[in-house]
Amino acid sequence: MPGRPKERGVQSGRSSWHTVFKVPVYPTPEQAELMEKTFGCCRYLWNHMLSDVQEFYAATDVHYLPTPARYKKGAPFLKEVDSQALCAVHQSLRKAYLDFFRNPKVFQYPKPKTKKARKESFTVYSRPYHTGPSIRLTDAGLQMPKLGLLRVRLYRKPLHWWSLRSVTITKTKTGKYFCSITFGYETKTPEPVSPTPERTVGLNYSMARFYVDSNGDSPELPPQMAAAREKLARMQSRLSRMQRGSKNYEAQLQRVRLQYEHIANQRRDFAHQQSRRIANAWDAVCVRSADLNAMARQLQGGNVLDAGFGMFRTFLRYKLERQGKQYIDVDPYAPAAKTCHACGGVNGQLPPRARTWVCPHCGAQLIRDENTARNIRDLGLADLSRRSGAA
Numbered sequence: 494m495p496g497r498p499k500e501r502g503v504q505s506g507r508s509s510w511h512t513v514f515k516v517p518v519y520p521t522p523e524q525a526e527l528m529e530k531t532f533g534c535c536r537y538l539w540n541h542m543l544s545d546v547q548e549f550y551a552a553t554d555v556h557y558l559p560t561p562a563r564y565k566k567g568a569p570f571l572k573e574v575d576s577q578a579l580c581a582v583h584q585s586l587r588k589a590y591l592d593f594f595r596n597p598k599v600f601q602y603p604k605p606k607t608k609k610a611r612k613e614s615f616t617v618y619s620r621p622y623h624t625g626p627s628i629r630l631t632d633a634g635l636q637m638p639k640l641g642l643l644r645v646r647l648y649r650k651p652l653h654w655w656s657l658r659s660v661t662i663t664k665t666k667t668g669k670y671f672c673s674i675t676f677g678y679e680t681k682t683p684e685p686v687s688p689t690p691e692r693t694v695g696l697n698y699s700m701a702r703f704y705v706d707s708n709g710d711s712p713e714l715p716p717q718m719a720a721a722r723e724k725l726a727r728m729q730s731r732l733s734r735m736q737r738g739s740k741n742y743e744a745q746l747q748r749v750r751l752q753y754e755h756i757a758n759q760r761r762d763f764a765h766q767q768s769r770r771i772a773n774a775w776d777a778v779c780v781r782s783a784d785l786n787a788m789a790r791q792l793q794g795g796n797v798l799d800a801g802f803g804m805f806r807t808f809l810r811y812k813l814e815r816q817g818k819q820y821i822d823v824d825p826y827a828p829a830a831k832t833c834h835a836c837g838g839v840n841g842q843l844p845p846r847a848r849t850w851v852c853p854h855c856g857a858q859l860i861r862d863e864n865t866a867r868n869i870r871d872l873g874l875a876d877l878s879r880r881s882g883a884a
C-alpha cells in the first residue's frame with residue numbers, strides 16, 4: 494500500500510513516497526524458530542516498557558519511556574534476536590503514546606500485547622553499513638540480519654530507484670508467514686489539479702450500498718462477498734455445535750479462520766478497486782471523516798462494510814494525492830442528512846430511517862442518501878473555496 498508524501502528533507506518540486514509489498518514468506522524450521530523467538534521478545538519488551546511507563550508515571554507524574562538496552566540485563570534472551578526489532582518496538586510504543594496524547598478520542602491508550610492476538614509481528618529497519626544496507630532483496634531472496642536468506646515470492650519487481658526501508662514479518666492465526674517490505678522513493682510532485690464543481694463528487698457512506706454519490710450512483714457489490722459471509726456464518730454455527738477442544742473442533746476452527754482471512758482479502762480488493770475508479774474519474778472527492786458512531790459500530794464488530802469503508806477512505810486519499818487531486822474531509826457532525834439540497838432548509842423532524850422525504854420548506858422530493866451526498870459535496874466545495882480564498 495503506497496503512502497502519503499512526506500515533506501521532510503525533500504527537494505522542492507519533489508515528494509517522497511513509499512510503497513509496501515506484502516508477500517508470503519517460506520521460512521526454514523530454523524528461521525521459523527527464530528521468528529517465534531523474535532515475536533515473543535518483542536511482546537515481552539512492549540509489555541515491560543508499558544508497565545514501566547505506567548509505574549514511573551504513577552510515582553512522578555512524568556511519562557518516561559526507557560530504551561531496550563536497559564532490559565537486556567534482566568532478560569538475556571533478548572540478545573538472541575535482532576536488536577533492530579527491539580528498537581522498532583521502542584519506536585512504535587513511543588508513537589502509540591504520542592498518538593494517544595495528541596488525539597485521545599481516536600487513539601486508545603497503548604494496551605499490553607497477548608499471545609492470543611490476531612497476528613504476531615516484528616519490524617526491522619534497514620541500516621546503511623559501509624558494506625551495504627543491512628537488508629537486501631536479491632534474486633535469491635530477502636537477506637535479513639540474524640535470519641539470513643528468506644525465501645519470498647514476489648509478484649512484481651521493485652523499481653530500480655526505490656530503496657528498501659524496512660521489513661515487517663507477520664504470522665497469521667492460521668500459521669501463514671508474510672513479510673511487508675517498505676520501499677521509499679522520490680518523484681516529481683504532481684501538478685495540482687484545481688477542481689470545478691462539475692468535476693467534484695460527494696460520497697455518503699451507506700450500510701447497505703457501501704456509498705451513494707452525489708449523482709445517486711452506488712458501486713456494484715460483488716455477489717461473492719455476500720456468499721463468503723454466508724459461508725462463514727454456516728461454518729461458525731457448525732463450530733458452535735462441536736465439542737470444544739476436540740480434534741474436529743480444532744479442524745473446523747482453522748477453516749473458520751481461513752474463511753475470515755478470505756473475507757478480509759476480498760474487502761481489501763474491493764476497497765482498492767472502488768478507490769481507483771473514483772480517483773481516476775473525479776478531480777476532487779468530498780467524504781465525511783470517521784465519526785465516533787461508525788467507530789463504535791466497528792468496535793462492536795457490527796456492520797461488515799464499515800471496516801472496508803475506513804480502508805477505502807485511506808486508499809482514496811493517497812490515490813487522489815498522487816495525481817495532484819483533492820481529497821476533502823467534511824465534518825461528520827455537519828447536518829448533511831437533514832438539510833434540503835434544493836433550498837437549504839433544515840428538516841428537524843426527519844425520521845432516522847426514512848429513505849425519501851419531502852422538504853417542508855420548498856416541497857422538493859428528496860432521496861435521502863443522494864441528498865446527503867450532495868450536501869457533503871457542497872460542504873467540501875465551500876471549505877475548498879474558503880481555503881483558497883485565505884491563501
Ligand SMILES: [Zn+2]
Nearest residue numbers: 833836852855
Ligand atoms: Zn427545500
